[in-house]
Amino acid sequence: MPTPATHEFKTELKQLLDIIVHSLYTKREIFLRELISNAADAIDKLRFSALTQPDLAAGDTDYRIHLTADAAAGTLMISDNGIGMTRDEVIENLGTIARSGTRQFIETLKAANATNRPELIGQFGVGFYASFMAADRVTVITRSATPGAAAVKWESDGQGSFAVEDAQRAGRGTDVILHLREDARDFVQEYRLRQVIRQYSDFIEHPVQMEVEVERDGKKLKETQTLNSRKAIWLKGKSEVKPEEYDEFYQQVSRDSEKPAKVIHMAAEGAMEFKALMFVPAKRPFDFFWREPKAGLQLYVRRVLISHECEELLPQYLRFIKGVVDSSDLPLNVSREMLQHNPILTRIRKNLVNRIVKSLEEMKTEESEKYTQFFGEFGVILKEGISGDFENRTRIADLLLIESTRTEPGKFTSLPDYVKAMPADQKEILYLVGETREQLDGSPYVEAFRAKNQEVLLFTDPIDEFLIDSLGEYQGKHLKAIDRGQVDSDSSDEKIKTRTTELKSLLELIKAKLSGLKEVRYTSRLKDSAACLVADEHGMSAHMERLMKRVGKSEEGQSAPRILELNPDHALVQAMEKLYQKNPTDDRVQEIAAVLHDQAVIAEGSRVSDPAAFARRVNALLVNGIGA
Numbered sequence: 001m002p003t004p005a006t007h008e009f010k011t012e013l014k015q016l017l018d019i020i021v022h023s024l025y026t027k028r029e030i031f032l033r034e035l036i037s038n039a040a041d042a043i044d045k046l047r048f049s050a051l052t053q054p055d056l057a058a059g060d061t062d063y064r065i066h067l068t069a070d071a072a073a074g075t076l077m078i079s080d081n082g083i084g085m086t087r088d089e090v091i092e093n094l095g096t097i098a099r100s101g102t103r104q105f106i107e108t109l110k111a112a113n114a115t116n117r118p119e120l121i122g123q124f125g126v127g128f129y130a131s132f133m134a135a136d137r138v139t140v141i142t143r144s145a146t147p148g149a150a151a152v153k154w155e156s157d158g159q160g161s162f163a164v165e166d167a168q169r170a171g172r173g174t175d176v177i178l179h180l181r182e183d184a185r186d187f188v189q190e191y192r193l194r195q196v197i198r199q200y201s202d203f204i205e206h207p208v209q210m211e212v213e214v215e216r217d218g219k220k221l222k223e224t225q226t227l228n229s230r231k232a233i234w235l236k237g238k239s240e241v242k243p244e245e246y247d248e249f250y251q252q253v254s255r256d257s258e259k260p261a262k263v264i265h266m267a268a269e270g271a272m273e274f275k276a277l278m279f280v281p282a283k284r285p286f287d288f289f290w291r292e293p294k295a296g297l298q299l300y301v302r303r304v305l306i307s308h309e310c311e312e313l314l315p316q317y318l319r320f321i322k323g324v325v326d327s328s329d330l331p332l333n334v335s336r337e338m339l340q341h342n343p344i345l346t347r348i349r350k351n352l353v354n355r356i357v358k359s360l361e362e363m364k365t366e367e368s369e370k371y372t373q374f375f376g377e378f379g380v381i382l383k384e385g386i387s388g389d390f391e392n393r394t395r396i397a398d399l400l401l402i403e404s405t406r407t408e409p410g411k412f413t414s415l416p417d418y419v420k421a422m423p424a425d426q427k428e429i430l431y432l433v434g435e436t437r438e439q440l441d442g443s444p445y446v447e448a449f450r451a452k453n454q455e456v457l458l459f460t461d462p463i464d465e466f467l468i469d470s471l472g473e474y475q476g477k478h479l480k481a482i483d484r485g486q487v488d489s490d491s492s493d494e495k496i497k498t499r500t501t502e503l504k505s506l507l508e509l510i511k512a513k514l515s516g517l518k519e520v521r522y523t524s525r526l527k528d529s530a531a532c533l534v535a536d537e538h539g540m541s542a543h544m545e546r547l548m549k550r551v552g553k554s555e556e557g558q559s560a561p562r563i564l565e566l567n568p569d570h571a572l573v574q575a576m577e578k579l580y581q582k583n584p585t586d587d588r589v590q591e592i593a594a595v596l597h598d599q600a601v602i603a604e605g606s607r608v609s610d611p612a613a614f615a616r617r618v619n620a621l622l623v624n625g626i627g628a
Contacts, residue, residue: 004155004165007095017132017158031134032187033200033252034127035078035176039065040204042082042174044305046145049083056083056145060171067210067227069188074180076187081173084144087152087164094128094140094154095162128176132158134187135178141167142174197227203249204228205303232303234277234324238265250279253298254322258282261374264323264359266351274348278323278356280363284377295319297352299339300326312339313349317384317396318356320377325352357395364399372412375401380461387470397474403437405446405456415474418455428480429473431457433464433543434605444529444603445483451527456482465544483604485537487525496522499568506580510564510593517597518561526567531596533562533604542604564597572596588624591617 009017043063050057060081068077085093131138136157143151151169156162169175178187186192190212197208207226214221233241233249250260260279267275278297296319299310303326313325329344339345360382364371375382385396401412418429430449434440440458449456459468468479499522500507507520514520518536526532535541540548540560566573576592598614601607608614 004153004163006161006163007091008161009095009156017129017160028130028133028184029187029192029196030200031127031130031178032078032193032196034130036065036197036201036204036208038127039078039080039082039174039176040206041308042080042084043206044082046081046083046172048306049145055147056172063206065204065206065208067193067208069190069193069210071185071188074182074185074188075177076180076193077175077177079173079175081171082145084149084172084174085142085152086144086146086149089144090140090142090152090154090164094156129158131176131178134180134184136181137179139177139179140174141169141177143169143172145172194227199248200252202228203231203233203252205230205232205305232326234265234275234326235303237267241265246277246279249277250322253324254279254281254296256281256283256285256322260322261370262359262363264355266355268348268351272344272347272351273329274325274327274351276323276325276352276355278321278352280356280359280374281320281322281377282373284320296322298324300324301330302326302328306330307339310339312342312345314352314356315349315385315389317381317388318353320381321356353389353392357392357399360399361395372401375399375412380463383461383463383467386467393471394474397471403458403460405441405450405458409437409441413455413457418457419475419477421455422477423454426454428478429457430454430480430482431459431468432482433459433468433541435543436460439605443483444526444532444600445534447527447529448487448525449482462547465541465547481541483532483541484535484539486521486534487523493524495568496524503577503580505584506577506589509580509584509589513590514564514593514597516561517564519563521563521565522568523565525565526570529599529603530567530570530572531600532565533597533600534565535560535562542606546606564600566596591620595621 043065046057047063063081066077066079068079069075070077138156138158140154141151142154143149149172151167153165153167154162180187187196190210193210201208207230208228209224209226211222211224214223233245246263246265247259250263251257254260259282261282262280264276264278264280266278276297295309295311295314295316297310297313298305299307299313310325314321325348327344327348330342360371360374363374379401382396382399386393389396397415400415402414402418403409403411404413404418407413415429422429432440432443432445434443437458437460440446440460446456459465461467468481471479473479507522510520511517523532525534533542542562545560568574572592573596576589576596579586579592580589595614595617598608598617
């Protein structure tokens with residue numbers, strides 16, 4: 001027999017295996033869930049492929065997963081008659097992890113508490129390697145369903161390399177043989193295997209079978225028993241399903257250890273028939289923001305799995321929803337291309353979206369605390385629907401939770417509540433976007449509105465700038481940024497007009513001496529602060545400019561010209577005016593103007609161009625007691 005070919009694991013997989021093998025896990029039984037799920041996936045892939053290539057499943061359509069425990073040898077084998085693998089597929093699938101998030105996953109494993117680590121495995125597509133939690137050596141014998149394919153053997157001790165060689169297997173499918181560690185020998189016991197399967201794999205459609213010993217008429221016999229119930233609970237009525245069954249099924253389809261925040265069980269009948277069981281998660285998965293985002297619903301056609309992550313069923317902003325949809329109207333041989341253009345699927349999608357949004361509305365109204373927790377986890381994703389779902393954007397806007405100048409930190413209002421509380425003479429919805437609640441709450445921009453007892457919405461998610469541009473208005477009221485444009489009262493304020501006329505030359509001097517200014521003007525916008533920077537009514541805000549620089553869409557130092565607004569009642573501004581009126585060429589006038597400008601830059605959340613010069617100017621003001 002030829003010598004087995006030895007291969008080295010890829011670096012990141014080697015790191016992952018090292019963590020698994022040398023760490024203590026308290027729930028390592030989930031390795032069995034992962035291997036059974038992989039076996040079920042292999043069968044589903046075969047069934048789906050056989051719809052268009054019947055030869056793949058020829059002669060064996062009794063799909064099953066079989067466990068074989070050998071107490072004497074200390075081995076557990078999980079076998080399936082699914083699609084199997086070729087030699088190249090074995091090397092690719094079992095020797096690498098072709099996932100962009102692998103490095104982050106490894107860091108998460110390193111940082112996580114040991115009791116939580118096992119629950120992460122299934123979320124990252126590396127379930128097979130959970131075998132090394134219980135085994136010090138793993139052997140895989142597999143044969144592809146492709147006609148004429150030869151069997152292949154893969155073996156590794158998880159220490160950095162694996163061997164591949166030719167093998168013998170009677171039919172297609174895969175055998176995963178675990179050579180169990182001494183402290184994992186309980187996984188050859190029937191009661192233990194039943195317990196794990198009931199907890200994690202009870203809803204797998206395919207029978208998970210095992211040969212067990214039974215006693216009949218005083219004789220001990222061997223018989224094959226099915227260990228899982230195989231109940232497709234989405235096909236049942238709501239009254240027939242217990243809450244714990246929902247929880248268990250959610251944990252199976254999501255690979256999440258938490259209970260769902262909400263269950264959505266629906267059945268459509270009549271012109272279009274389908275059943276759906278969907279879940280709103282309580283917690284965001286660890287890899288949610290750095291793995292490739294896909295909708296999480298599984299599509300079945302008459303209990304045959306068509307797609308694990310059917311992106312046509314839900315829009316991207318609902319990609320946190322998990323569950324299954326089973327249609328009786330779609331053809332069994334539906335292809336990916338047909339899915340993308342199928343009118344039945346379009347109608348199903350519309351129904352699903354409507355029901356999910358309705359369920360979130362109910363949660364917001366009836367379970368406000370739970371909804372607040374949900375929004376903290378997934379609100380930033382839900383906001384994408386404002387621009388991505390024109391038909392439902394008003395309903396999505398109703399679902400937003402937003403902090404404001406009237407809410408306590410960590411508490412929220414909503415657009416419907418804001419509009420309801422608006423004074424009769426207020427025509428616009430006022431808002432400010434920035435980095436944090438603390439920064440916005442202490443911003444110069446809110447001073448005048450707080451003094452007039454007008455509420456300002458405070459947005460702090462990076463997506464909020466785009467959200468507001470997409471929404472534009474709500475209930476007929478325009479959304480107005482309070483750090484853009486001119487305060488309406490300034491144009492009619494006699495004090496502002498008089499001061500502007502008398503000190504026009506000072507304003508022009510400041511504009512000439514300070515770079516990047518479109519205009520310098522007096523304003524009634526400010527009450528306590530000396531100065532602020534604003535953009536034109538339709539210009540880009542400072543926060544948006546910072547976001548653009550972060551993503552490389554704008555270079556440092558390249559900003560749109562801003563407007564410097566001065567508070568005519570502030571002592572420092574008045575001191576500058578007196579110095580100018582006494583001696584227009586006094587260098588201290590320019591120094592004060594520069595300090596006012598840099599203060600305004602800091603207040604808006606940006607960085608001053610020359611922090612050292614700013615510090616020197618402030619120190620000089622303090623030493624000389626200017627404005628005291």
